Amino acid sequence: MNSNVLVVTETKGAGWHRMSFEALAAGQKLAAELGVGCSAAVMGEGAAIAPLAAELAAKRLDAVWAVGDALLAQYTADGWVAALEQLIAEAKPRYVVFPHTYQVRDYAPALATRLGEVLIGDVTTIRVADAQSGPVAGPIFGRQWLQGKLNAEYRHGNESGVCFVSVQAGSFRADAVAAGASEVKAFAPKMEAGKIRTKPGEAFREAAQTVDLSTAAVIVSVGRGIGEQENLKLVEELAAALGAELAASRPICDAGWLPMERQVGSSGQTVAPKLYLAVGISGAIQHLVGMKGAKTVIAINKDADAPIFEVADIGVVGDLFEVVPALTKAIRG
Amino acid sequence: MKIVVAVKQVPERDAVVRVAADGRGVDESDVAWTMNEPDAYALEEALQLKERAGEGEVVVLCAGPERVQSTLREALAKGADRAVHVVTPEAGEGSLGERDSLDVARLLAEAVRAEAADLVLTGLQSDDLGAGQTGVVMAELLGVPHATLVLHVELLDGGDGRRIKVKRELEDGWMQHVEMALPALLTIQSGGNRLRYATLMGIKRARQKEMREVQAAAAGKRVDEVVKVSPPTRVKRTEMLTGSADEVAAKLVERLRFEVKVL
Numbered sequence: 001m002n003s004n005v006l007v008v009t010e011t012k013g014a015g016w017h018r019m020s021f022e023a024l025a026a027g028q029k030l031a032a033e034l035g036v037g038c039s040a041a042v043m044g045e046g047a048a049i050a051p052l053a054a055e056l057a058a059k060r061l062d063a064v065w066a067v068g069d070a071l072l073a074q075y076t077a078d079g080w081v082a083a084l085e086q087l088i089a090e091a092k093p094r095y096v097v098f099p100h101t102y103q104v105r106d107y108a109p110a111l112a113t114r115l116g117e118v119l120i121g122d123v124t125t126i127r128v129a130d131a132q133s134g135p136v137a138g139p140i141f142g143r144q145w146l147q148g149k150l151n152a153e154y155r156h157g158n159e160s161g162v163c164f165v166s167v168q169a170g171s172f173r174a175d176a177v178a179a180g181a182s183e184v185k186a187f188a189p190k191m192e193a194g195k196i197r198t199k200p201g202e203a204f205r206e207a208a209q210t211v212d213l214s215t216a217a218v219i220v221s222v223g224r225g226i227g228e229q230e231n232l233k234l235v236e237e238l239a240a241a242l243g244a245e246l247a248a249s250r251p252i253c254d255a256g257w258l259p260m261e262r263q264v265g266s267s268g269q270t271v272a273p274k275l276y277l278a279v280g281i282s283g284a285i286q287h288l289v290g291m292k293g294a295k296t297v298i299a300i301n302k303d304a305d306a307p308i309f310e311v312a313d314i315g316v317v318g319d320l321f322e323v324v325p326a327l328t329k330a331i332r333g
Numbered sequence: 334m335k336i337v338v339a340v341k342q343v344p345e346r347d348a349v350v351r352v353a354a355d356g357r358g359v360d361e362s363d364v365a366w367t368m369n370e371p372d373a374y375a376l377e378e379a380l381q382l383k384e385r386a387g388e389g390e391v392v393v394l395c396a397g398p399e400r401v402q403s404t405l406r407e408a409l410a411k412g413a414d415r416a417v418h419v420v421t422p423e424a425g426e427g428s429l430g431e432r433d434s435l436d437v438a439r440l441l442a443e444a445v446r447a448e449a450a451d452l453v454l455t456g457l458q459s460d461d462l463g464a465g466q467t468g469v470v471m472a473e474l475l476g477v478p479h480a481t482l483v484l485h486v487e488l489l490d491g492g493d494g495r496r497i498k499v500k501r502e503l504e505d506g507w508m509q510h511v512e513m514a515l516p517a518l519l520t521i522q523s524g525g526n527r528l529r530y531a532t533l534m535g536i537k538r539a540r541q542k543e544m545r546e547v548q549a550a551a552a553g554k555r556v557d558e559v560v561k562v563s564p565p566t567r568v569k570r571t572e573m574l575t576g577s578a579d580e581v582a583a584k585l586v587e588r589l590r591f592e593v594k595v596l
């Protein structure tokens with residue numbers, strides 16, 4: 001066991017998942033603060049990942065592991081766990097850093113379990129204890145509880161084991177990845193087709209999208225604060241007065257009050273309007289990743305501590321049932 | 334077809350939460366509790382699977398202190414056949430707060446093993462800890478295949494259901510089908526079904542249904558450790574508008590016209 005950091009990247013189609021470089025930035029930062037080396041792994045079918053491994057080799061890393069096998073051509077949890085278990089045995093990292101993607105949610109907890117470990121998931125901060133913070137052993141990882149109502153700081157207690165960490169979207173900057181030069185090491189895990197117990201199908205989209213929120217200039221977005229389906233007319237009127245598209249958080253679409261295609265967030269649309277007006281939306285991370293690109297964010301929420309106010313430019317702490325009709329009236333003049 | 338659904342009891346969404354006196358957990362004294370939202374969808378999917386198959390049993394499972402029985406009763410009122418309560422102490426040694434995800438998953442997996450379930454459903458993530466891993470960890474402990482972020486489950490081969498095909502969510506509105514043999518474990522994403530309400534009849538019947546209590550095994554040594562819990566320090570760059578609704582509306586219109594320039 002050495003003290004190094006290993007970052008496991010993720011591919012998408014023939015290229016990268018956008019969060020791979022955020023994880024790489026987090027891994028490099030952790031390694032730098034601990035004064036240890038950092039390496040990275042890319043997984044897939046050998047020929048397909050060769051150009052990606054070459055790209056990683058131009059980053060400041062000790063090594064790039066190209067983990068290749070025909071059985072890794074398409075993602076399966078069993079395949080990824082088997083390959084990474086072997087890579088970890090070979091590379092012997094002390095820390096393994098992942099991007100907190102849907103794919104990582106699917107296999108990283110199983111990988112950690114196989115090694116008797118626990119994934120410290122969805123972390124937003126990594127802090128290496130310094131002289132001032134006293135004799136705390138090892139880095140401190142910050143993550144959210146109760147969808148952002150509290151912050152919890154974790155540390156890995158098992159000093160002889162591997163510490164697994166995944167980082168939340170947007171918490172580390174992809175453009176902070178340091179350039180350098182390293183060598184590519186091909187790693188061929190022993191894979192058995194019979195050990196892959198799931199048969200994955202191709203990705204598909206449910207239906208042709210009839211609304212394209214991604215090009216909308218003004219969006220009024222409604223969340224669970226609206227309470228009842230019949231209250232939706234309040235925000236529909238506001239949207240009409242503003243000439244805006246109507247969008248929603250997930251619970252509104254889950255309940256069938258608005259169609260899925262109007263959902264903004266990690267499992268819905270990503271939008272970048274000139275104005276995003278969030279009404280009765282708390283601001284959970286899965287929602288924020290879909291609308292952080294908005295030029296101006298206005299939030300109306302009765303809870304002054306709602307996380308949405310962390311990304312809002314203009315905020316109104318108040319009851320939407322009073323503020324929204326008043327605003328519609330004022331716009332109509 | 335026996336389906337076990339793990340349901341967790343979590344603080345209600347509007348609950349005001351405070352940090353516990355020891356600074357390492359949540360002060361539970363004034364918290365109102367509810368069923369974790371994705372778990373309600375997991376229960377719904379299980380009930381519909383049983384209805385479609387025309388036979389089977391739905392067992393709900395929860396680890397926690399006495400209070401969690403209200404959530405198990407709610408599940409029984411909605412139509413689950415039986416409940417298993419893995420009893421942990423309210424606070425201190427052996428309580429949920431003192432155990433890591435691996436330890437809680439071990440408690441649940443142990444109870445599932447005793448049931449010899451064909452299918453285990455969990456929510457994809459709990460509202461309080463947000464770990465999103467208990468289900469996947471249980472699958473690994475039980476040695477069964479799994480899929481996460483599942484919206485819908487289909488039994489293949491007619492009624493005997495030795496294989497399933499699930500629809501799971503990928504990022505950005507994409508979906509995927511995955512097939513696997515039973516027994517299996519699925520973590521359920523919200524929105525795949527409309528949730529049913531408990532009827533008066535259901536609530537009445539629930540009182541007669543079995544609620545089996547099993548004492549939780551002693552806690553293992555934690556792998557991770559919660560060092561400190563605190564209210565987040567907000568980096569607010571938000572300009573807050575105050576006043577009556579009409580005053581706030583007037584100020585907003587001004588901003589929309591001259592700063593945001595959308596009017």
Ligand SMILES: Cc1cc2nc3c(=O)[nH]c(=O)nc-3n(C[C@H](O)[C@H](O)[C@H](O)COP(=O)(O)OP(=O)(O)OC[C@H]3O[C@@H](n4cnc5c(N)ncnc54)[C@H](O)[C@@H]3O)c2cc1C
Nearest residue numbers: 223224225249250265266267268280281282286287302320
């Ligand atoms: C894997 C995964 C993917 C997800 N994908 C998405 C996604 O794509 N999009 C998405 O949105 N979510 C997604 N979610 C769910 C997300 O975590 C949150 O649960 C969801 O965004 C919360 O929606 P909300 O803000 O409308 O509801 P809540 O969190 O319940 O917030 C309601 C808000 O309304 C306020 N409010 C209540 N009454 C009033 C009133 N009268 N006046 C003013 N304010 C009021 C409350 O203060 C509260 O802040 C996903 C979750 C997971 C785990």
Ligand SMILES: Nc1ncnc2c1ncn2[C@@H]1O[C@H](COP(=O)(O)O)[C@@H](O)[C@H]1O
Nearest residue numbers: 339340396455456458459464465466467
């Ligand atoms: N104490 C518990 N009792 C029953 N189910 C649980 C418990 N903890 C977690 N779960 C299940 O595991 C899922 C994921 O929880 P988590 O890993 O904490 O995000 C939940 O949605 C529940 O289905």
